[in-house]
Amino acid sequence: MASSSNVSENQSASQNAFQEIGFTSGSYPAMTNRVPCDVFINHRGPDVKHKLASNIYYALDAIGLRPFLDVEVLEPGVVIPSAIQEAMSSASLHIAILSHNYAQSSWCLDELTFMLRTGTKIIPIFYHVEPSDARWVIQGKGIYADAFSEHETKGRFGSEKIEEWKTALHDISFLSGHVVNDDIAEGRLLKSICNEALQTRDGFPVKIARFLIRTDEHMSRLLADTDEESENSEQDVEESASECSDEIISSMVEKVEGSVSKCLNRVEVSVNVCLDRVEGSVTKCVDRVEGSVNEYLDKVEQSGDEPIDELIERGLKRAFRWFTED
Template identity: 45%
Template sequence: MASTSTSGRGQQERDPFWVLEPPKKKIKSSLTAKQFDVFINHRGPDTKTKVARQLYDSLQEAGIRAYLDAPETELGDYFPSAIKNAISSAAVHIAILSPQYAESPWCLAELALMFQTKARIIPLFYHVQPSDFRYIKNGVAEAFSKHEEKGRFPSHDIQQWKECLQNVSCLEGYELNKENDDPSKLCDDVLSAVVKEKQKRKIPFQVAQYAVGLDELVKDFHSHCQRNGQMRDKIIGIFGMGGSGKTTLAKYLFNSKHSEFSGSASLFDVRENHVKGRLTSLQSKLLNDLFPGNHYSFSSIEEGTAYIKHELQRSHESRFLIVIDDVDHQKQLDALLPKDTLNPNSLVIVTTRDERLLIKFEVTVRYKMKEMNPEHSKELFCWHAFHTQSCKRGFENLVDSFVEACGGLPLALQVMGGHVFGSGMAYWKLQLDEAKARLDKDIRDTLKISYDALEEDQKQIFMDIACGRH
């Protein structure tokens, strides 16, 4: 039986991927927590090396998170889940329509899901005529004849795919043909359209699924970091162990304050991006967010640093809000934050696991994340374990034991609760023994310094639980 999803019109819509997936397949992707700005829908043999990859590189260099299957799909990912997550999170979809596009059921299923999300779709007609898709003729008609002959896909889905192609052919887009075959100009044009769309759709971050204790946390933060209703300094540091809620607090502050400033920028997962060699992409994103309409792209960190300093000096009268999340090296702050060039009334929020980094960078106002109190810990765990605020009868002692093992760490409470959700008491007891063995006092003390200090097998156990791998 086909799976369904609720559309914005209140109707039940068929999941376009169901016909491509094995029956009763339930595999989670490690990409489910990742967010993308752009999804590039394309048929690899036609366009990957000629257009799609060049477009992807152009977006990445500008600090825009694009999804092009291979670079973002990690070993062990379940491909349909990864693709669906990328499409659902992207604010802009780019459909590269090529001569053999309609032959790919994957491309057609992706396009159907793109239309369901209601996000903007930018078509790119690569050596094809829009009329071929609008009227389902020539090579497009031949491709559908083959789909129908093989009898692999239900008529409902084939009809839906045809309608999506007809609809996308009517959208404003770009054409590449023999007379107009300049991928570089195309990339510039698409980049401009994506940046404008991002600014238009500046959607608040989702702070937390269950915001347990958030009001008290924000109140405590303000009491520590404010004086007479104003921040005590233009740079505020938030530090604490991995999983203690630093990013959650930073997202809340960004959502609640960005409208007070003339410009804002959010740089999350700095440590991970640095490891992947994407520090220049973060530099580009910083300036593209602060100065929409310009397209910054840097070939070196030194070039990016110089541009950031120049642009901030040139706009010294402007007040900016900047979030720099999860830094672990002085080089990252030096590259992203030439602090002496900022307007004194700007606000920069830096999160890190290492307070020493903040001290070295001369951040004088520093807020230390605290462990959740027992009451909030129990409530957060229950939300994830039972999807209710309170404990299920008969599980009281087990819940208390799990909460104690997690030691007031929000991420651990969320992960452990989600891991046992829907399971019986015997499984709970088995997992509690595992949790106590892996999250004993020594390991929790190590976590307070950094998750990175864990042994590799301990990291893997924790990530296995986080990703729901039993």
């Protein structure tokens, strides 16, 4: 995390940058509700607000960062220039989405000028344009040339400001970023931006897992901002952690019980099958022995030559041999 001295320096630089570019007027009142922001998304609304900009916002929000997208963050009644100033001043990363009609927006160009002057890291995304399109503008060429000609014709902005805008576009074209076209997988782009945003905020590399497990209810309680002056803050965190642990243990116990019950059912079925097979084999053997004995008894009755004891003995031996063979 950035140190407090660095944060103060960045905020001071932000204030100076806003004053220099004339982005806000001193007549605006201070924000009553500040907008905390980790990542500021600079974009031209009609081009990408409900496309790439929105997807970036939700991807960053899903991993616990605080991105700023006006349509998602600003509440009714908030002074827009002041809110943007607060968000940009507190952000540790700026993302600039340069679309085909980007230069038509004076707001986008003012924000871009501000971002470059503060020294905060910027990730440019060239959305269906090339870095060279921004680079050529300073020479009056490329896809942004018509937009600047229109700014000059309308006369709403002085030549000095227009030159600042051109310089900002020219300079950002030399920053490493992402070129987005129809051949680029947007999911891979979003994952890369999330990794870069986490590295910028925390100061060390972090990889996004292939599968994210959301535990919003408990994590929001465990990681919520706590008031240092509250005597019960530590107790609240301990109780939240205890509740989380109890639910995890309960879930594990249910899974173990389910597995044991399933195993017992399978064992019971196997035992019953074995018993049925044993019972069937014994019954078959008894039937064969009984049949053999009866056969020899019939022979004894019909024969008067052979001693009855020998006949019975031979029959029993034969029956025993059949029984043991099975």
